[in-house]
Amino acid sequence: MIEQTSPRVAVVGCGLSGVAAAETLIRQGFSVCIFDMGENPGGRLAVRDIAGTGTAADGEVVDVGAAFFTTSSDDFSARVMDWIARDLARAWFDTCTVIEDAGRRRSSGPMRFAATRGTRSLVVDLVEVLSASPRFELRLATKVQQMRSDLADPRRGTASVTIDGERFDAAILAMPDAQALRILTPDCAPLLASQLATSQWQPTISHTMIFQERTWADDDFWFVNNSDVVASIADNGRRRGTSAPVLVAHSTAELAHAHFDSAQDAGPQMTAAVRAILDITAEPILTLTRRWGLAHPTSAREEECGWDADARIAVCGDGWHGKPRMEAAWLSGKSAALKVLAALSQ
Numbered sequence: 001m002i003e004q005t006s007p008r009v010a011v012v013g014c015g016l017s018g019v020a021a022a023e024t025l026i027r028q029g030f031s032v033c034i035f036d037m038g039e040n041p042g043g044r045l046a047v048r049d050i051a052g053t054g055t056a057a058d059g060e061v062v063d064v065g066a067a068f069f070t071t072s073s074d075d076f077s078a079r080v081m082d083w084i085a086r087d088l089a090r091a092w093f094d095t096c097t098v099i100e101d102a103g104r105r106r107s108s109g110p111m112r113f114a115a116t117r118g119t120r121s122l123v124v125d126l127v128e129v130l131s132a133s134p135r136f137e138l139r140l141a142t143k144v145q146q147m148r149s150d151l152a153d154p155r156r157g158t159a160s161v162t163i164d165g166e167r168f169d170a171a172i173l174a175m176p177d178a179q180a181l182r183i184l185t186p187d188c189a190p191l192l193a194s195q196l197a198t199s200q201w202q203p204t205i206s207h208t209m210i211f212q213e214r215t216w217a218d219d220d221f222w223f224v225n226n227s228d229v230v231a232s233i234a235d236n237g238r239r240r241g242t243s244a245p246v247l248v249a250h251s252t253a254e255l256a257h258a259h260f261d262s263a264q265d266a267g268p269q270m271t272a273a274v275r276a277i278l279d280i281t282a283e284p285i286l287t288l289t290r291r292w293g294l295a296h297p298t299s300a301r302e303e304e305c306g307w308d309a310d311a312r313i314a315v316c317g318d319g320w321h322g323k324p325r326m327e328a329a330w331l332s333g334k335s336a337a338l339k340v341l342a343a344l345s346q
Helices: 016-027 074-085 120-130 177-183 190-196 236-240 253-258 263-278 326-344
Strands: 008-012 031-035 047-049 061-063 089-100 103-115 136-139 147-153 158-163 166-168 170-174 201-210 221-224 230-235 246-251 286-297 306-308 313-316
Touching (some): 016 120, 016 170, 061 246, 103 120, 158 170, 170 177, 201 263, 230 263, 246 253, 246 263, 263 286, 313 326
Parallel strands (some): 008 031, 008 170, 170 313
Antiparallel strands (some): 089 103
């Protein structure tokens, strides 16, 4: 159980942003309880374990959420270097293929990194470290229903946040804006709620294709700019360094909107598109399809996080801190924690 001698903060969401916030707070002596409605840590950093196909793909870990991550800040770069040193991450590619109406071209950019055991493993690793602290508590499979801010708590003379009847000194919502809005009551942090209501998020469909053998040209990643069906294709075998015959495509937002209630129906279209793009004659022996209703924001705010000082509630995630990416989620979570630290240390 969490020690009650230090300020107590609730973090709702156990993705990368949430654990970054929790780590920052615990290092400063605060107590943290993370809530997540999923049965595993990781949030949208989701993976699938493949077994029973009778192919070289058996035992493969497939990233069906974020495809890769990049670094630009010293803070996140140091964390990535630590992951690499402990064989949790590896450099993947800095050059890939871009497919557009004018043809195909090779494009160089920043190094893209992959998690050796899937992106979820990075969050799991952080949770395992946090779990060694008596000031940390994790409640999985727990869906938060409602949050209320008591701006003048007569018992303590300070503001507090109540989550489903349980009191905390502050709260951080580490999740997409639409999910945060469902938790906040209408009279709880109205300025923050109005800010969240202006954002727009796009859906996507993740489609995994497992083949009997590799027949496509060696490459790591394809950005597809001239398709109504597929937006990107990742070679999961090369991502893992196993050469397993597994490809993962992400759909366009248009296709995901059209099949929002029937993601499985989009699978054949995505398979056909990938086979045509990569000149694959064989059919996959197995496909796995998953819809993400809130895959990514159409644009990320430049602000590091959302913060209501009166209500003591912060919102963070990859919809903040510039370009949507895993690094933005990490930095936004830390920024939200710093807002809370400053408020509760006064």
